[in-house]
Amino acid sequence: MSQALLSTAPLEAQAAGRRAATVERMLGDPADRANPAGHRRLLAADRAATVCEGAEDVLDSFGMNAEFVPRALGGRFDSCESLLRVMRPVWRRDVGLGMGYGMTTFMAASDVWMRGTPDQQRRLARLLLTGSKAAMAQHETAHTNDFVRSQVRLAAGDRELRITGAKPVINNLQRADALVLFGRGAPDGDGLSTVLLDPRGLPADRFRITRRPPADSVGLRGYFWAGARFTDCPVPREALLGPPGGGVVTAERSFQLSRTLMAALVLAAVDSSLRTAVLVERTRAPGAAADPQNTATTLTKAFVNLLLYDSLAVVATRALHLLPTETSVYSAAIKSLLPKVLRDTTYDLATVLGSQLYARDGTVGVFQKIVRDVPIISLGHAGTVACQTTIIPQLTTLARTSWFKSEEAPAALFRPAEPLPPFSYGALATAGGRDSLSASLLATAASLPGGSVGERTLRALAQRFVAELRDLRGRVLALQPPGAPGARTTAWFALTDRYVLVLAAAAVLGVWRASDGLRDPFLADPAWAACALHRIAERLGIRDVDLPPQLAARVHQEVLARFGDGHGFDLYNTPLPH
Structure with a gap:
């Protein structure tokens, strides 16, 4: 499914509207002080620089992660506009909830739906459909976020890749079961490559999650506090996402x-x-x-x-x-x-x-x-x-x-909200x-x-x-x-x-x-x-x-x-x- 076709039809367009209405209803009255997804709870979580668990529980009960997985892999993602409509109620309620709970996962997953092998896609789909989160390491604060100048290096070993470097800001890394990482160097050159990792399976002496003090965060305070450091960390060659050096594309x-x-x-x-x-x-x-x-x-x-x-x-x-x-x-x-x-x-x-x-x-x-x-x-x-x-x-x-x-x-x-033709990752062009x-x-x-x-x-x-x-x-x-x-x-x-x-x-x-x-x-x-x-x-x-x-x-x-x-x-x- 590396060039996945995600079809839409009139009934599916209507279904997106119904799902959006369901999310609105489940999130409830924002002014209700007892509402776990209400303004009172969301603001309290923001002051404490933590995730609003009650609001996330509501989205879990809706099965929001299925919106990020293509229908061909068992999810509900049928069009970009459908995802927009279903997620807007969440962003209307709280930007941190929308970004931290959902869109970070979708952004990471999109690279897998676009470039991953069938096995990588199936494994990630299973993770997301059982409630896991995915993260993407792309920010480059040392180079004004020029991701091509990544400070993470990928070196080719005899049977594996070795990762060295740091990413200071990775949204949701602290609770992710999948990590899409961009780094310089590849088995056949010095281009930018992409890998799909299981952060929980990396050796503890070669990989650690770094933490930024909550006081350093002005916005999205419950989500943007983690980073990562790799020290000659071994990962299998099968972790490559797409061809070596294909990270820029x-x-x-x-x-x-x-x-x-x-x-x-x-x-x-x-x-x-x-x-x-x-x-x-x-x-x-x-x-x-x-x-x-x-x-x-x-x-x-x-x-x-x-x-x-x-x-x-x-x-x-x-x-x-x-x-x-x-x-x-x-x-x-x-x-x-x-x-x-x-x-x-x-x-x-x-x-x-x-x-x-x-x-x-x-x-x-x-x-x-x-x-x-x-x-x-x-x-x-x-x-x-x-x-x-x-x-x-x-x-x-x-x-x-x-x-x-x-x-x-x-x-x-x-x-x-009108029906759309199939969406193809492969049809997107850089110019x-x-x-x-x-x-x-x-x-x-x-x-x-x-x-x-x-x-x-x-x-x-x-x-x-x-x-x-x-x-x-x-x-x-x-x-x-x-x-x-x-x-x-x-x-x-x-x-x-x-x-x-x-x-x-x-x-x-x-x-x-x-x-x-x-x-x-x-x-x-x-x-x-x-x-x-x-x-x-x-x-x-x-x-x-x-x-x-x-x-x-x-x-x-x-x-x-x-x-x-x-x-x-x-x-x-x-x-x-x-």
């Missing part, structure tokens, strides 16, 4: 999944932040708010930020199935957009909380924990600069051969040279009606983004290629930032255009899309299109309606326990 493909899904899951935490701010605003005494209109504007902008970000997140997730040769760009784009959206949205919502921002208990106390946890997700090999440097080498090719030339993306790319998403921007802009105020505003903004892409193309082609003598490195980073925002605009327009007014009248309304494009345009310095106030009022109305009805603020509009 493994990582580059794996990053497309991890960057996309991690960035898409973090949105659930932003959802909780917005919900907390609305709660504070709704429960204030009459007249207590300093400026009610400003508060309404802040909540509306935060919701718009969430929707524009989720549009790109869902599109990037579905692209893993529909456009796998293009996802190296889309996965890096959504991950690079994360810190910007998070920073602005959190800062704005903090002004609504006022002094309650410093609360450490109860539902409001969760806001501060989110502020500490989420930035850690955007560090390391998946940080902003790493994502930008994934996109930059592809810009010239995209500008020359794809922009204004490629066919638009399929409509299914923009329809959350495909095409960008169908920007082509959809051109097609939508050319077909927009101009009847209502919202449609006219949307059309004017869409045309500005078409002009932005045209200008971007000209600037890219005028620059010396990255790495060439005299190349302006800073200019490439600035152009990449602009390109990511154009992709976000294209995703917003695509989701709006593909929306079914009967299934979700709000997403079919041009009001939210116009507000989202206006927000993106502000980031680009485009300020010649005014936003009619009635459009923002419609979005604010939806914020209050979803809060009152107990629904999530993402594109899925999921009912929540309350």
Whole structure:
């Protein structure tokens, strides 16, 4: 199953929604003080820098690990979007729980599903389906997380490999039964190789788990405290995961999944932040708010930020199935957009909380924990600069051969929760040279009606983004290629930032255009899309299109309606326990 095909069908897409609803129900009311997965218990565990065992017991009883194992190996993993939907309730409840309990295991396991032998895959599947955890050793803090410069060395012996070196941060290592490790050196050279290890079976005098003091951890405090040190540690040659020296290819493909899904899951935490701010605003005494209109504007902008970000997140997730040769760009784009959206949205919502921002208990106390946890997700090999440097080498090719030339993306790319074709790890490419998403921007802009105020505003903004892409193309082609003598490195980073925002605009327009007014009248309304494009345009310095106030009022109305009805603020509009 090294090139595993994981099929989806309409019934399976519906099943993912039902499983997500089951997780929401089992996690229960977060405000219930007796709930083992409630805010009170999660915050207490965070203060103690420990795992919240009660919350993990809930996920164990659901059988969450089966979501990380392909159906062909006995699990329930049928699509990337299904996993996103099932895990979002966990991340909405607690980032540490979502990352520590689940996504670390899935990220490690993905390398095995992609590159492992049938025996390696079967053994790991058995472990996970009986409740074990997996860990992945990739961080390189000594080299600003440049994993290729690994300080772990793999040397070839007569009958085995020998591992020497250290990894200072390995999430979940202290309780893992499987470890995916990247190291330099291989039986046939000095490239980067990957091995799959049983950390509990390594000789105690050659391998030890190192511990960081809890005080060193600002966020995810119950999970990110372990590291590892190897001293000429013997492991069998059969531990190699994929071919010798194939670690870079493994990582580059794996990053497309991890960057996309991690960035898409973090949105659930932003959802909780917005919900907390609305709660504070709704429960204030009459007249207590300093400026009610400003508060309404802040909540509306935060919701718009969430929707524009989720549009790109869902599109990037579905692209893993529909456009796998293009996802190296889309996965890096959504991950690079994360810190910007998070920073602005959190800062704005903090002004609504006022002094309650410093609360450490109860539902409001969760806001501060989110502020500490989420930035850690955007560090390391998946940080902003790493994502930008994934996109930059592809810009010239995209500008020359794809922009204004490629066919638009399929409509299914923009329809959350609809059935997907089979997913293939082997179809992922490090650089495909095409960008169908920007082509959809051109097609939508050319077909927009101009009847209502919202449609006219949307059309004017869409045309500005078409002009932005045209200008971007000209600037890219005028620059010396990255790495060439005299190349302006800073200019490439600035152009990449602009390109990511154009992709976000294209995703917003695509989701709006593909929306079914009967299934979700709000997403079919041009009001939210116009507000989202206006927000993106502000980031680009485009300020010649005014936003009619009635459009923002419609979005604010939806914020209050979803809060009152107990629904999530993402594109899925999921009912929540309350």
